[in-house]
Amino acid sequence: MKLLSAIAAAALLATLPAAAQTAPPTPAGTLIDFRVDVQRSVVNDLGRATAHVELTGADAADVAHRVNAAIAGGLATAKAQPGVTVKTGNSHTYPVYGKGGRTIESWRTRSEIALESRDAAALSALLGKLQSSQLAVSQVGFAPAPETRRAAEDDAALEAIAAFQAKAARYAAALKKPYRIRSMNIGSGYAPPQPLFRGAMMAAADAAPLPAETGESTITVNLNGQIELID
Structure with missing residues (x-):
């Protein structure tokens, strides 16, 4: 400006x-x-996506351990994909209460990784790989780079x-x-264009690239x- x-x-x-x-x-x-x-x-030449792992169990430490292991695997997969940058995102653990709302029934942990790329094909391929593991893709969007x-x-x-x-x-x-x-x-x-989708998506059965159309924005x-x- x-x-x-x-x-x-x-x-x-x-x-x-x-x-x-x-x-x-x-x-x-x-x-x-x-x-x-x-x-x-x-x-829209810059793609951003969020992948996450969310697990629930009776033991908070065990749930966190399993989530951390899955995130570590996702980070390793992402870092091996040329043309994509990756960083850890939000992570939190919270109790799940029973019907009465007073007793903790279980624990739920969710952790995210954030992905960014100028290469839509590389980002799409990586999301397919992540979905074939324990991660789900919760948001994908494309916008003009700054x-x-x-x-x-x-x-x-x-x-x-x-x-x-x-x-x-x-x-x-x-x-x-x-x-x-x-x-x-x-x-x-x-x-800003709307994300291609929001909300949790189930992990895919194979490593097929996630379809993505970058489109254009209006200035x-x-x-x-x-x-x-x-x-």
């Missing part, structure tokens, strides 16, 4: 004489406010500035007056500005 503001400021300064760049003069002519919007489609999103926003901002300047010139020409840009404010919007840049028609 800082870069978008810098782009707008540079475009505005370029339209003003040197003496006017310190502070806009008091308006003497007609002011026109308007807005332009630009949308860009950008590929640098991909920033590049799309910057390109859209430049397009918005050009569209603003073209519209300003048309307005001024229609009224047969010169003009100057008094202000430009650029904002951007991005709606929106809006520019609000004001021009002054010079009498």
Whole structure:
């Protein structure tokens, strides 16, 4: 967003004489406010997924031991998959109470591993391998990588500035007056795509890759500005 503001400021300064760049003069002519919007489609080139193990048993220590062993196996499998980064996620143990709500009936432990990759095929293959073991996949989603999103926003901002300047010139020409840009404010919007699925999924019977379609997201840049028609 800082870069978008810098782009707008540079475009505005370029339209003003040197003496006017310190502070806009008091308006003497007609002011026109308007807005332009630009949308860009950008590929979802970063995949994120969560796999987990959740077990229940009468002995809390035994349950935790079995979960930790399964997570260790999952981490080893993930680290052996080229193109995928892995780290441990949330882990917690809590009691399961009986019908009366006063007596602990058993213990449940859940631990997660978080996966991230720019290679959708590699991530899909790894999820298939994890599902063939003791792990279940609870969430998968794809979104633009931060640098991909920033590049799309910057390109859209430049397009918005050009569209603003073209519209300003048309307005001024229609009224047969010169003009100057008094202000430009650029904002951007991005709606993260919904995960492909949420919630626990049962482990698969084999190591078939998990189907995944990365798709695209839409980046929106809006520019609000004001021009002054010079009498």
